[in-house]
Amino acid sequence: MKIAITGKGGVGKSTLAGTLARLFSADGFRVLAIDADPDANLASAVGLTPDERKQLRTIADERALIEERTGAKVSEVGQVFSLNPDVTGIAEKYAVRHGGVDVLVIGAAQRAGGGCACPESVLLKSLVRYLVLKRDEVVILDMEAGIEHLGRGTAMGVDLMIVVVEPGQRSVETAHRIREMSAKLGIKKVAIVINKSNAPQEDRAWMETEFADAVIGQIPFDARIAEADRKGKALVDLADEQILAPFRAIYSQLGHINKELS
Ligand SMILES: Nc1ncnc2c1ncn2[C@@H]1O[C@H](COP(=O)(O)OP(=O)(O)OP(=O)(O)O)[C@@H](O)[C@H]1O
Ligand SMILES: [Mg+2]
Numbered sequence: 488m489k490i491a492i493t494g495k496g497g498v499g500k501s502t503l504a505g506t507l508a509r510l511f512s513a514d515g516f517r518v519l520a521i522d523a524d525p526d527a528n529l530a531s532a533v534g535l536t537p538d539e540r541k542q543l544r545t546i547a548d549e550r551a552l553i554e555e556r557t558g559a560k561v562s563e564v565g566q567v568f569s570l571n572p573d574v575t576g577i578a579e580k581y582a583v584r585h586g587g588v589d590v591l592v593i594g595a596a597q598r599a600g601g602g603c604a605c606p607e608s609v610l611l612k613s614l615v616r617y618l619v620l621k622r623d624e625v626v627i628l629d630m631e632a633g634i635e636h637l638g639r640g641t642a643m644g645v646d647l648m649i650v651v652v653e654p655g656q657r658s659v660e661t662a663h664r665i666r667e668m669s670a671k672l673g674i675k676k677v678a679i680v681i682n683k684s685n686a687p688q689e690d691r692a693w694m695e696t697e698f699a700d701a702v703i704g705q706i707p708f709d710a711r712i713a714e715a716d717r718k719g720k721a722l723v724d725l726a727d728e729q730i731l732a733p734f735r736a737i738y739s740q741l742g743h744i745n746k747e748l749s
Pocket of ligand 1: 498
């Protein structure tokens with residue numbers, strides 16, 4: 488199953504992505520968790536130790552790799568280069584494994600106008616497409632906040648787009664836009680997860696009027712979740728079933744969606 492996790496800034500995308508990755512892995516799946524947010528922070532949500540995080544290299548910054556695979560110099564403009572670079576073996580070489588989850592950090596092309604067809608952006612896009620389409624395991628993409636990346640097509644080919652929503656008008660508006668764009672991109676299924684909910688019943692009712700049966704789960708506001716982030720710990724490593732319960736409920740919904748899709 489290939490899942491992209493999106494939503495407005497700060498709604499809890501990385502928390503959900505990291506926790507789901509660990510739940511899939513605990514269930515015996517091979518999992519590749521891809522941090523596709525230039526402001527990368529998925530690694531701590533997966534639970535990588537500070538030492539493991541130091542081992543992570545950001546693909547966008549691997550100049551030699553980009554030049555080798557695209558046949559073009561990163562710093563020069565106006566070159567001819569491969570628009571279909573060979574991206575095999577990159578995930579295997581650069582991912583760092585923790586708790587059975589392979590974490591890969593993509594980063595962002597540094598040039599102004601991220602949509603440019605420069606060698607680095609071509610390589611990053613080809614790599615993500617390849618991993619989404621070719622890997623036969625679970626792939627979870629932690630996306631950049633907002634909607635701009637959707638236009639760049641980074642999440643194209645995923646089976647499921649999860650939009651995390653905080654009960655608030657602006658987050659809801661972003662979620663509607665993500666849903667519309669996902670449909671245009673041909674993404675088969677879009678699901679909504681409510682996070683940081685303080686009024687479970689009212690929030691659920693409101694989100695269901697907005698998104699109907701796309702709502703697949705609800706995570707309460709829980710100070711222990713923010714505390715885990717302050718300590719750089721994965722929620723799964725807190726071993727507190729009360730905190731994990733809403734994530735497990737979402738995980739089991741994914742099982743149903745996967746059956747529906749296949
Ligand atoms: N249910 C929750 N209750 C309390 N705090 C939460 C909850 N979910 C997430 N948080 C906290 O909110 C902050 C933002 O969460 P997270 O980093 O997962 O969001 P994000 O959408 O990935 O953010 P960004 O857009 O910056 O990448 C973190 O400190 C996290 O611990
Ligand atoms: Mg994040």
